[in-house]
Amino acid sequence: MSSTDTIVHILPPLTNQAQVDETYKSKNVTINTQEVTDRPVLRRDNTGLRNFLADSQDNQNVGYDGEVDTLRRLGRFYNWILTFSVVTRYAFYILPVATLLAIPLSIFATIHKESNIKGIKMMGLFVWLEIVWSSLWIAKLCSKTLPRAFRLCCGVISAGTRKHSLMIKALEVPLSIVFWVIACWASIPVIAAFNPETDVTVLGSNVHWIRSLQKGFLASVPVACVFLVEKVVIEFITVNYHRTQFSARIQESKRRMHLFELLYEASTILFAPYCPKFADDDYIINTSLLSTVGKEIQNVTDLQTGTPIRIFDNLGRLGTGVTSVFGNIVSEVTGGQRVDSKSPHAVVSWALERRPASEALARRVFNSLVSEGNDALYQKDIERVLGPDNHHEAEEIFHALDKDANGDVSLEEMTMIVIELGEGRRAMTKSLHDVDRAIKALDRILMCVVLVGAGLIYGTFFSDNFFKNMSLYTTSLMSFSFAFAGTVQEFTGSCIFLFVKHPYDVGDRVEINNVDLVVEHISLLYTVFRRVDSQRKVQIPNIVNNGNWIENISRSQAMSEHFALAISAATTFEEIENLTEELKEFVLADENRRDYKSDIDVEVANVGDMSKLELKINLGYKSNWSNEKLRVARRSKFMCALLATLRKVQINAPGGGDVAIGDASRPAYSVSVSDEEAKISRMKYLDEKESNKYVKDKGI
Structure with a gap:
């Protein structure tokens, strides 16, 4: 089976x-049901079939092997220890290693008391190792309690300290490393505490290997600080970017979610x-x-x-x-x-x-x-359901649903709003994911810089001739600058484009160089688009987009479109007015007022060479063009209505409006006259033309 x-x-x-x-x-x-999502579920023990069902949607080549990923008794006991309390968790981390270090410590404290390394007793070394191991977790506890202490102290002055405490919480590991390195460096004199004749202080020692150990930890202090500064910069970019780009959108999405939940x-x-x-x-x-x-x-x-x-x-x-x-x-x-x-x-x-x-x-x-x-749904319907005490909530809900501000909400409108809300949440999630990946890529690159800086710092502490050879190192480095100058420029420009300018997010429809594109994926150095016309994927470097004009259609409000057409020069002003009135009736109709704005403009833009009139029609939509299917449907409907209206008011194309020569109602014929009659008729026409010229009466 x-x-x-x-x-x-x-x-x-x-x-x-x-x-x-x-x-x-x-x-x-x-009874209710629950839809499967790709959200992680914490502490899920049985994952065999569930993972198969989730993965099979993306990978058709996988199969369920019938095994169930369950935890054994030892695994459940391990999870129980870790989740019971903070004390048991940290005791489980600290005690095993501390016990292992205590074994040689007890041996050198009892049996081999005189064992030493160049005059330094081994007992002092293992006591220091116990201090190093304990100080690691003490530093971690200090960095873990630092956000709470910050909120407690600074919360008295300002209530808006939560975002700063969250930043400190995100810097828990770098802060722990800084505290731990300082504690290790300061506790080095403990090694010689059992050797009274040995002079060991925080600043120096007369024992060579202890002095080298002090140099190493002393150099590690600025290295840890540089690492902390790098993480602070990354965290600042992350927090500032999310606050400026996504905070308003997230709050708006949450508010709309809350209203629809009501x-x-x-x-x-x-x-x-x-x-x-x-x-x-x-x-x-x-x-x-x-x-x-x-x-x-x-x-x-x-x-x-x-x-x-x-x-x-x-x-x-x-x-x-x-x-x-x-x-x-x-x-x-x-x-x-x-x-x-x-x-x-x-x-x-x-x-x-x-x-x-x-x-x-x-x-x-x-x-x-x-x-x-x-x-259609009206505001009074929502007020009737929510009750008179929730008048403001009902009004806010109705305004959120009635985007076109026509006083009612149809089923199509509500369906479109709900779908847009879901698509917006998914696009925002994917955009946050892509930006976080870009920030991680930036973090890795900056970590390479930190690694180079750490090498320079350690070289400064351990080499006396390092500064003397610095000019030689700098000259050698500058000689290779031509090889990576373009890469550095692209990296810097891409960072500014993505984290400072940030002209688009995932899911946005943009227009670049007169090409309609949809943002599919954002990376640190490039962006992947999908062409609207052919659905092909296009990858453009961010440094190239940094110099392009980018029109973000998704971020735009309700948009308008201009239609230009040439009509017959014999068209009168009354006929153009009739065209305007007919088009206004079309956009104000019950089936169209949710799609178009009422202020449609028709103007004569140019007369050209006086053989035609150039007409310009400005049509306003009640949304932007981010939804291509909706835009095409609305535009096609208006184009058909425009052609029907032009025929209705009898506005013709240039040279049109009459039957072709040779038709029964417009026969073609010729008349023969003598040369003398032709000359007389020609002179008569020229005299009449001269007499009809306009001459302004200047007066005296």
Whole structure:
């Protein structure tokens, strides 16, 4: 039996959906489902099948081998020690090594008291090693408590110290290294504490190997400080970049999420989850883990009745109920904040990760809140559901949904808003991931610089002739500058372009050199785009984009478009006014007012060589052009309406508006006259032309 068959037969065979629902109702289980995401789940012991289901979406060549990744008894005991308390965790780290060091220490303190290294007793050396090992963890504890101490001391002066304490927390390892190196250097005299005749101080010693050890740790102090400065620079870039580029977007996304969670919660209060009216949408919203095995397994059909049953969805609903129960127990014991898998936040978050679930979520909320007989959602509908006490929340929710400000929200609008919210969250996550990878690449490059600086520092401490040869080293280095000058310039320009200018994020639609592109991936030295017209991938170095004009369409507000067309020179002003009125009626129609702005402008831009009129039409959309399908649909609809309107008001192309010569209604013919009559007619025309010339009366 395959693993798939095993999954299918977990539940007993049921004949129809009603029997499935009745089974769960009889158990008094509040049922919901949980969608699989790529988020890591902490302390997950059983990961075999779950990893197979997650990985099979990206790699079709992998297979589930049937083994379950479970922890043995020793592994569970190890996890218990690490998670029991801070004391047990640090004791588990410190005591084994300290015990190993205590064995030779006890030997040299009792049996071999006189053992020494060039006059220095071995007992003092191992005492110092115990101090070094203990000071490592003491330094770590100090750096771990430093953020709390900072908040405690500086919080009295200013309340906005959280971001600074978080930066200090991120610098825990570099600070620990600095504290530890200083402690090691300061504790070196302990080595000679059992040799009264030996002169060992912090600044020097008469023993050669101790003096070399002091030089090494003394040189390590500025090296550790340089390492700390490098990490401070990286952390400053990270914090400042995230605050300036993503803080507002994250807060806006969280606010919109909160508002939509209120709508979903109101929807579930009006209509319980999995009620007959919204059962299909709720199943789509709450797709369970086991339903990801395949569409063929998701709908299991009874052989006798042929009625599809949702075995996996119901299993997921039961699993979610059990998860919720255990979550309550754990949160009660630990005192932590519980994340309920049935909460509106969890359901909305999971639904936004997939387009079908987002569409189902929009349908459920819209159809449950809209008044009966209406095909649009109004502010009064939201106020009616939320209550009169939440008037401001209802107004804010409606303004967030009614982006085109036309006074109502259609199902298409709500669906588009929910899909855009999910896509924006995913794009923001990917952009943060790419930027973090770029910052890590910058960190690695700067670490190479720190490594070179560390070599120079150690050379200064251990070589007396280092400064004398510095000019020679500098000359040799400058002679090779031509080899890496371009690389340094590209690196510097790319850093400025990415972390200072930052003209786009992942998922943004931009226009570079009149080419429409979508940002796919951002790296430190290059960016990968996708062409809108051909879907081809384009990789452009950031140093090249640093000198280009970049139009970010996704960051733009509602955009407009100009249409230029040539019309007949015989067109009158009244006909142009009629065209303007007809186009205004088109954009103000009920089916179009959500797509176009009402202020459409029509103007005569030029008369050219007086054989035609150049007409210019300015059309305003109610959104930007980041959604290519929506832009194309709106533009095509307006172009068809424009052509129909031109024909309706009888505005013709240059030279048009009449039948062709030779037609029955416009026959072609010629008249023969004598030479004398032709000359007289020509002279008469010239005299009339001369007499009709405009002459300004200057007066006297």
